[in-house]
Amino acid sequence: MSIRNFDAFFRPRSIALIGASNRAGSIGDVLAANLLGAGFAGPVMCVNPRETAIRSTLSYRSVAELPVAPDLAVIATPAQGVPAIVAELGARGCRAAVVISAGFEGRDGSDLQQRLLDATRPHLMRIIGPNCLGLISTPRAINGSFAHLTPKQGHIALVSQSGAIIAAMLGWAHERDIGFSHVVSLGDMADVDFGDMLDYLCTDPTTRAILLYVETITHARKFMSAARAAARTKPVLVVKAGRSAAGAKAAMSHTGALTGADAVYDAAFRRAGLLRVRELDELFAASAILATGMRVHGDRLTIITNGGGAGVLAVDALADRRLAAATLSPDSLAALSRVLPEAWSHGNPVDILGDAKADRYAAALEIVMADPASDAVLVLNCPTALAAGEEAAEAVAAAVDGNRAVPVLTNWLGGDATLASRAILGQHRIPNFESPEQAVRAFGHLAEFRRNQTLLLETPSAGVAIPKAMVDEAKAMIETVRGDARTILTEPESKRLLALFGIPTVATRIAADPAEAGRFAEEIGGSVAVKIHSPDITHKSDVGGVALRLTSGAAARAAAEEMLARIAKLRPDARDLRFTVQQMVSRPQAHELILGLARDPTFGPIILFGEGGTATEVIADRSIGLPPLNSVLAQDMIEGTRIAKRLAGYRHVPPAPMGQIVEVLLRLSEIAVHLPDIVELDINPLLADAQGLIALDARVVISETKALAPLYAITPYPAELEQEFRLSDGQELMFRPIRPEDEVPISEMVRLCTPEDLRMRFLGPVKHFQHDMAARLSQIDYDREMAFVAVEAGTAYGAGPIYGVVRIAGDPERSTAEFAIIVRSDMKGRGLGYRLLAEMIAHARRAGYAEIHGDVFSENTAMLGLAEELGFVLQPREPGEDTRRVRLVLRPGQPATS
Structure with missing residues (x-):
C-alpha cells in the first residue's frame, strides 16, 4: 500500500487521542500532555468514557461523539478493544492511526493484529504500530508519543523499531541542540514499515538526512526499492541490531557457512547505498555532522592541531578506515611556513604548536581550505595555559563563515572545560566531536556517502546474455534430479550446469567403485585427482576423501580403496559411496577462490566471493552481494576482500585476469536470476592466474519442490x-x-x-x-x-x-x-x-x-x-x-x- 494517506500522519488537520487520561504518570496522561503541549494548530480531541475534560480540554466519551472526523488518531487503550475502535474511526473518515497499545504479540496477539488490519482495509486507513512509542513531527508541532522530551525542529528524520532507542536519541540530541523533522516509532510494523517510511521521507522537503534503527526487515523488495531511491537524494544511516551468525552453523556448504544473516543485511544496505554504523555512539556522531547538511567531494582530510599526539591519533583513525591524509601542495606548505613558527610540522597534520593563539588557527585554516587537496579539514584543540580555547573557536568560526565550500570538523579536547568553545562552534553550525577518532569516523560517513553516490552512477560494461537453450537445459537437469528424489547434483551435473552458463570447469567422471576409478584414470591420462562422492559428505577433505597427483590407474584404484576403508570408520552413515575422477590441473601460482550462491529468507538469493580452498571458513575473507550484478558491482565485491590485493599481482606472481573474474560473477548472477530452485551453490576452488580461470570443484543443492514465486530483493532485468x-x-x-x-x-x-x-x-x-x-x-x-x-x-x-x-x-x-x-x-x-x-x-x-x-x-x-x-x-x-x-x-x- 506504501504511502497512501501518509499526509494524515504528518499533515493532519485534526487529531484524536483515544485513551487520554488524567491519571498522573499513565501513558494516556503523558500522551495528552505531549499532544496538547506541542503547539499543534488544529483541534486535539481527547476521548475517555469517564472524563469530561483532560488537562482543561473538553473530552468526549466515544469516537461517535467527536464533533469532526479526525485525520489522525493516537490510540492507547487495551489491545482487545483496538480493532473495534479502528473500525469506528475508519467509518467516521479517519485516515491514519498510531496504535501505542501493546498486547499484539504471540499466538493470540497475532490473531488480534489480523483483526486490526481487517478493520482498516475498507477505509484504506494506515496504521503505525502497534506497540510503539508514537510519532513526532516538528514541522506541524505534533507530538503523538509518550517520549520524555519534545525535540526542537530540525532536518533529521529518525525511524526506529525500538522506542527505547528513540528515547536515548532524543536525550542525546537535546544535550547538543540538534533537532529532528520527524521521529517515528514503528513498533510491530503491522502496516507501515521501513519501506513505507523511506518512500515518504525521500521526497519530504523538511528532511535532509534519515536515521534508521532496524531489528528486522519485513518486505525486502519494497525496502530495497525505497532505500535505493532515498539514498540517491539524501544520506540514510542505519544501525542493525542482532548481528549473530548462529544460523550459519546448519549450512550444508561453505557458502552457507560464510553468509551469516548480518553479513547479508550488510550487503543489502551497501547495495542500497545506505551508510551502516555499528554502534549507537557512532550513530550519534554521524547525526551531528548530518545535521549540518555538509557534503564532501573525496576522502582526503587535512588536520590542524596544536598538539602532535592528537594529530597522530587522527591519522591512525584515517588509516583504520582506509581514508587518506591530504597531501598539501608546495604552494600551501610555503604559505603555511610564512605564517607559522619555524618548528611547525611542515606537513599534514599541520601542527601549529602548543602556544598557538586564535590568529594562528585562522591563518592556517584559511590556507588549507584553499588547497584543492583538502576535501575536508579537521581542527583539533588541546587545552593549554598559553592560549584560550574560546578565542580559537571564535577564529575558526569566522574562517568557516568566510568559506563554507570546504567542510570543517572540530574536536576541542578537555571535557567540560571546553563547553563554552563547543557552544561557539555549535552556534556557527560547525560540528564538534568528543575525540579525534570520533571526528574521523564522522568524516568517513561523509566520504562513504559520496562513494555510494559515485558507485550508484558508475557506467558498467556490457552484461552477459545466456542463450535460452542453455537456460532451458539447466532447468530440465534440475527437474531430472528432483524426479530422482534428489536435492544434490552430482559433481559432473554441477559442472555441466556451470558450463551451460559459461563458467569454465575441469572435466569430471564418476566411478562406481575403485576399479572403475582406476580405469577412468588410465583413460584420462597424466596426473589425476580422485575424490569421494556421497550425498552425505559435503567437505571431502575433512574425511580424507581427496587424493591428488595420482599418475597411474593402479595409484587411483589404491587411493579409492583407502578412502573406502577410512570413511567406513569415520562416516559409517555415508550413503551411495562413489568416486569422482578428474584431470589434475597444476597451476602452482594460481589463487584459490570461492564463489557461491545461497538463499536468505529475507533477501532471497545472495552471491559470495572470497578466498577459497579447504581453509575458506577459517580465513573468512569474503564479500557478499545481491543479484542482479553488473560489472561495477562485481568489481566492488572483489575489492571488498583481502585477496583482491594479491589478485592484482605481487613480486614474481603476475596478476590474475580481473575481467574474467568479474565475468564469472556476472554469470553466477545469471544463475541466481534464471534458476530460482538452486538453494546453495559452491565453486571451491576456482583457480585464477595469468592463464585464466577454471572451476575444480562444484556443488549444487536444489529445493525439494519447484519455486513458484521466486523471491528477489532487487527486481532482475525483465x-x-x-x-x-x-x-x-x-x-x-x-x-x-x-x-x-x-x-x-x-x-x-x-x-x-x-x-x-x-x-x-x-x-x-x-x-x-x-x-x-x-x-x-x-x-x-x-x-x-x-x-x-x-x-x-x-x-x-x-x-x-x-x-x-x-x-x-x-x-x-x-x-x-x-x-x-x-x-x-x-x-x-x-x-x-x-x-x-x-x-x-x-x-x-x-x-x-x-x-x-x-x-x-x-x-x-x-x-x-x-x-x-x-x-x-x-x-x-x-x-x-x-x-x-x-x-x-x-x-x-x-x-x-x-
Missing part, C-alpha cells in the same frame, strides 16, 4: 519483455527494457537529436547530457519504473545505437505514472513513436497503474495528435501555462492522484 518488431519500411528492431550499460548509447542518441526535439522532450533547452543524468536515466528500478529502448535486432547490450526511448515513472501505490518519449530525429515519421508509446501503455496496464499522464508543449501538435490517437484525453490548458497534460485512464473507477 528479459521476457524483449520483442522484435518491424517498422513500416521493413526495418527490424528490438524493443527491450533499458539497461545500465545503455548510458553511452543513450548519450549518443541525445547528441543526434535536434535542439528542438530535445526541448520538446525535456520541456526546456538541453545543450548536452552530463554523465550523472545519463546514468540516472539508464539505471532504473524495474519494480518502480520502466523504460523501453528501440535498438537494432540482435544488438548486444550497451552496444547501441538507440533509436528511441519511452519511459514511465509511477508512485509507489501505482495509482498514476508519468510518461515521456523521444525518438531520434532522423527516425521520425516511420511509426516508431507510435509503437513505443503503445507498448508502454500495454506495460502500464500489466503493471496495474490506474492512469498514465504526460505534459506536452501546446505547440507540439505531433505529440498531442499521437496521444489522442492512442486514447489520451487532453486536459484543459491552465492560464499562463505553455504545456498541456494528456491523461489516459487504465483502470476506470480507481483513485488516482495528479
